[in-house]
Amino acid sequence: MATVAFDTHDHASCISTALSRAEAHCDQNGLKLTPARRRVLEILLHEHRAVGAYDILEVLRQDGLAAQPPVAYRALDFLVKHGFAHKIERLSAFVACAHPGEKHVPAFLICETCDHVAEATVEVAPKSLCDTAKAIGFEINRTVLEATGLCAKCAPAKS
Amino acid sequence: MATVAFDTHDHASCISTALSRAEAHCDQNGLKLTPARRRVLEILLHEHRAVGAYDILEVLRQDGLAAQPPVAYRALDFLVKHGFAHKIERLSAFVACAHPGEKHVPAFLICETCDHVAEATVEVAPKSLCDTAKAIGFEINRTVLEATGLCAKCAPAKS
DNA sequence: TACATAAGCGCTACATCATAACACCCATAC
């Protein structure tokens, strides 16, 4: 279950399961999965891919919902803050978390051609990084790993 | 914009050494370290922290040099492409490479308060990431690790 | 009930980051 993005799978149930789990987690922790937040999560889940904030706005607009930038950014902030999504810094885009609820160092395999994103699990930050941090008195809060390259679909097309 | 250079090293020679090495590397590889590129590298070396493209432009402007955005971005593209600098995606900013010429996975410890950046060495991408990549046929080109937190100077102020 | 407080939302306006595209210069190569 390390990754889902490049596999074939039952995507409809993959989405509904993730939504249910998010709802449950919010209920249990006094968080509000408002319609806007829920819809943005749904959009992210629909693609297993990095989606830009303005792409999300485009979808919301088609739904007839409010679609000014802060709408998307506020929902995304909520989702990222509570672990339902991650920001892919290299793409200035967002992706639904593949391991919500589990403590993990997010690690992404980002296809340079099609922007598909696979999320791998890395249990802890590499030792050499932690050693350096300790040596200089740096206190790590959050670690992200981003690898770029070519996915199985796109690699052949490049050769 | 205080200069937060390390107190613990000879920063002037740290800069000039890095510049000399960059010059030598360019000579040996048929690359042109033009005045603009050299000056931008110098600016990055001067701070041991992430510097935004528009901050660099501001310095160039004070030097009386051309200072439209493409000037900075083109120089930065060159420096990043040839390993003299890295882009810190989380900050949309740039930092001189601390290990030029050595093959390495760049790994950064980024202070959330003062933007100070320490570059650690990670020899290879974590095994679990490589395993996932192999399992799904993903071909990794480039891996970057960004850890955010508080540096030794800023951690006490937060507690 | 009445009221205070806080969170969320809709919106305008703006700030920040990055690139497209074109004209010009100049070195090297045929």
Place this chain on the structure above:
DNA sequence: GTATGGGTGTTATGATGTAGCGCTTATGTA
């Protein structure tokens, strides 16, 4: 010479992200 290609200077524009205001709604308190 003159074609080619890299680097530069410039204008204009695109893409990404935020501050802040007024409004509504949920929730706690008396």
